[in-house]
Amino acid sequence: MITATGITKTFKNGDVITNVLKGIDLTIDSGEFVAIMGKSGAGKSTLLYQLGLLDDPTSGTIVIDGTRTTDLSVDDRTAFRLNELGYIFQDYALLPELTALENVMVPLLMQGKTTQEAKDIAHTSLVRINLGHRENNLPSQMSGGEQQRVSIARAVAHNPKILFADEPTANLDSESGQAVIEIFKDLHKQGQTIVMVTHEKEYTVFCDRVIHIADGLAV
């Protein structure tokens, strides 16, 4: 499903050059639940951004489901993210002026679903994670755990091939974090490919595989 070869990422800040990723090769199969772990600053989130097409690697190639994504134009990458990928961010990243339902509807509408279709799918997604009763609430009216669950609903409502999660439990208490992981376990059971960055080892026990990043390399 994902084949990354020789991924490097270098940041330049004036005269300071930082090599965050130094040539990572990895393969993730369809339906796998993979955790990326590493110390702070090891480059695990940077790797996730490259795999998730949110950033361009300095060198190397990434092939997702047969598409060499590093060769795609900006517009094609946007369309690819819309149709093939889903994202969950550490700070939920919900749009504050949209209700839970509307947040989930946005990518569906962008895919060309009618408003009613998008509403129905978003509603089903929210009900699936036990947030049906909160669908008309704004993010500011929900707890952190609830917001993260809405974020998950938004990420999976359009049935992406791969779900990327960047430390999805980092801002949550243990109970909410556990609830999020339970949702991931359910999604995984249904065959969803998941790539999750985390620094919490206890959550990796549910993963098929853990990729450790240290000093810009997969170890």
Next chain:
Amino acid sequence: MSTFSNSVKVGLFLGVRQLRRTNRSTTILIISIMTFTFLNLVVVSGILVGLIVGGNIANRNQYTGDVIATTLSGKTTIDHSQNFISTVAHDPQVTKYTARYLVGSTIEANYKTRTNFSNKANSIGGQLTGIDPAQENSFSNISKYIVDGTFLQPGESGYIVLGSNLLDRYSSSFGDSFSSLKNVYPGDTVKVTVNGNTREFIVSGIVKSKVSEVSLRSFISNADFIQLSNRTNLDVNEIGIQHDTSITDLEMKDRLIADGFDATAKIQTADEAIPDFLIQIKTAFSLLGNLIGAIGIVVGSITIFIVVFINAVTRRKFIGILKGIGVSPLAIEISYLLQSLFYGFSGSLLGSIILYGLLVPAFNAHPLNFPFSDGILVADVPATLIRIAILLVVTLIAGFIPARMIIKKNTLDSILGR
């Protein structure tokens, strides 16, 4: 469905919700600014032009009518004017007309109580106008402008109405530039001299108008005029004509010319009779108004730019997230354009309501008191629509640029706020 139509749909979806759930006081503030920008654009030029247009309207209503015939250069009267008057009187499209006799005259007041003959007499030179009081009043509604005493009554003789600017107490604002009659009131007797003939008249009333052809003239009846001036051929000096709406001023003028009356009279439409300097002032005021309005547009567009820029900068993270989850830049731009359009449209709509619901009626009811005119607010609908279109286009550009600037930033940098 195409990416473009999806982008439009999502842009509208996001834009509507951002507007609906944004801070209400901020929205009110922005719409207020746009309303004032609109009013600045329309009202300033409207008032400046209105000062001249108000004068032109008064000139048409009180003096020229729709078409006016005057004496040809080098002539003292309109020759064979009774033929002209007869033709006008029988024209079914002419609704009203008036014929005026004019002659230079001297008016002297307080001569009975004058004791020191070494001092200058209380007299003034000016145009004496002979009129049919009923016909003239029907034509120009002149009696409405009597500020003291009464207007001439049909059939009566020996009475005179004086223009207010002939009198000292009404023309003091002109300073010492013009001589004027002092201490003359209705009921007083004045001595009028024309071509060496002198006759006494009782002052019937004082007429005050901002049309100089009214306020600088004195009026007596036709019969008194003919007797005093010995004008036995009954040739008049001015014929004012009003017509119905089935014909234009120009068509009426052309018809009179076709009848050959231009051989004996100078025939002009009301607009043509406006002095050149007033047309030039109108053009200059219009330019000035547009210039001030343009400055207002720049200020308004900068306001929109700043508002949208701050909005986009503070929402940069969310713009990054939208791009991250696959929402096209076009959709995000449309959401910001919608907001700008809303502010511009709301400001224009509110401004139009204030303009046509409040300001225009208020100016019509209480015109600006200007020395040479009663200034109204000119805001014709086509010109206002053009200004609304200009405002909307400028607003859209002002909203688009900052949104575009933020949207073009790297997606991940936006999300991470770096």
